[in-house]
Amino acid sequence: MKKTATLLVVAFLISIPFYSGEYYINLGSQMLIAAIFASSLNLLVGYGGLTSLGHAVYLGLSAYITAWLITKLGLGHAQTAVIALTATTIMGMIFGWIALRATGLGFLMLTLALSQIFWGLAYRWVSMTNGDNGISGISRPSPFGVNLDDSNYFYWFVLIIFLASIFIISRIVHSPFGVSICGTRDQSKRMTALGFNVWLIRWITFVLASFFGAVAGLLYVYFHKYIHPTVMSITSSAEALLCVIAGGAGTLTGPIIGAFLVMILKNYVSGYVERWNMLLGAVFVFIVLFMPSGITPWAAEKIRLIRNKFE
Amino acid sequence: MQIWAIQTLNSLALGGLLFLLSSGFALIFGLMRIANLTHGALFMLGAYVGATVMAAGFGMLTAAASSMLVIAIVGGLIERLILRRLTGNPQGQVLATLGLAFIIADFCLVVWGGDPIPINTPDMFQAAVSFWGLTFPMYRLVILVISCIIGIALYLLLEKTRLGAMIRAGVDDMQMARAVGIPASQLFTIVFCLGAGLAGLGGILGGPIFNAYPGLDADMLPLALIVVILGGVGSLVGTFIASFIVGFIYSFGIALIPDLAYVILFLPMVIVIAFKPTGLFGTIRT
Secondary structure (H helix, E strand, O other), X not given: OHHHHHHHHHHHXXXXXXXXXXXXXXXXXXXXXXXHHHHHHHHHHHHOOOOOOOOHHHXXXXXXXXXXXXXXXXXXXXHHHHHHHHHHHHHHHHHHHHHOOOOHHHHHHHHHHHHHHHHHHHHHOHHHHOHHHOXXXXXXOOHHHXXXXXXXXXXXXXXXXXXHHHHHHHHHHHOHHHHHHHHHXXXXXXXXXXXXXXXXXXXHHHHHHHHHHHHHHHHHHHHHOEEOHHHHOHHHHHHHHHHXXXXXXXXXXXXXXXXHXXXXXXXXXXHHOOOHHHHHHHHHHHHHHHOOOOHHHHHHHHHHHHHHHHO | OHHHHHHHHHHHHHHHHHXXXXXXXXXXXXXXXXXXXXXXXXXXXXHHHHHHHHHOOOOHHHHHHHHHHHHHHHHHHXXXXXXXXXXXXXXXXXXXXXXXXXHHHHHHHHHHOOOOEOOOOOHHHOOEEEEOOEEEEHHHHHHHHHHHHHHHHHHHHHXXXXXXXXXXXXXXXXXXHHHOOXXXXXXXXXXXXXXXXXXXXXXXXXXHHHOEOOOHHHHHHHHHHHHHHHHOEXXXXXXXXXXXXXXXXXXXHHHHOHHHHHHHHHHHHHHXXXXXXXXXXXXEOO
């Protein structure tokens, strides 16, 4: 049942470019990128129980490194991608080491402070980052000669990476290691007593999350061919967190659905009103107050209730 | 020499403002375990409210008083109407304050527009003072003096009054404090109003230095967080000292290596966190 449903959804996602206009295909690419990003954050927030408010720094860092290497050094795409992913993951190791000195609110404040520092850096280190002008003139790669400037091919390219990322993430969370992550979230003291190294498990989760964040950053900069400091702002970190929380933290599908909804909302609303930030804030407060476990668990509960009624 | 002296004074003034901002944050965090992410936005709102009052022809003193009052009321409403519903859910509370911070910041953008609103230094403080053969802008000295006075007043409030004793009891052990009959509910609202009011006061006092502009909130919040992480939660003295440390590092960083000022900020925080996760003077592990 679950397998068939997954296959149907995948088939649907693959088929979208055949009957959709350019606008919707591009929106689809953006939704998939946001979904990878939200799923990476979900590893930390949902499974690890560590609410990070600075996840955008990994997306931004990998995007900036890519942009910088391509435009300033003229490196090829393959090298650039490897360097950007490695460097960002190493940064994640360092940040994780710092931020995991604390848990709970201290962790949240540390991740926020760390990401704000890099946001400030992106704005002010003009010689490296072009400051408020951002870096433009980034090209898309053409793996195996496929021209990704075509929005259809780019969508499929993103979809392949999306499916691969989600597959790997699902393997991780269903592995014994994934179960131990949840253990550190629910019962950290008992986990310690059982001989698990709680700190190390959290740190590895942090590094994994930063790696997948970097993957999303790579796709992000390929999509926009442009990068601006706002990608590292607290607003982007908060958006990603909203995707996770609204969709349902600690579930595989939750953050994906959350990311789809947030991207649709953002695209439609920004077409009509300028007040995206106010709406984002209001949705945040609403979700926290009225739907704390997120949309997916909430819907699953409703479906279960309706089913019970019929049986 | 003149430049160094001025930079030193700038650092002290920034440190004073940071103390106003972060002492409120630290008070709220210490007592209620809420990381109030609206704090930067309240600082900015304070600057805007003060600017509006001054534009209506009132003096700095009236502006400061009204900013403090308005922001205190906003803080009280946030605590009563929203955070109160999320008691026992620290993650929900911090996310709600994050959402509110966006709403407040966007509200400021709607009402006051995207251009910076200049806030003039009050006439009586516009003069420069000179001693030791150096001249200083007087207003920075005034900020330093005011923040020291507020620091002392807060210290006296916490250490010498009944209210302060109740707050300290709540910080140390909330459950015991409730058990001995301390009215925690009122205490929370009072402390939240006080903390928010201090942020509002910081906003208007910092006005002549920063002006009121969109994005002021995002510039100030990380500084407040770094101060609190450095100084340690639950220690007013720690917050005071850390404010000036951050003030110095940031001012000199901006002056000497403007590109990397933000990175230099991050170093003392990393060093302190690495060796003493409770912060310099903190007793409570965040």
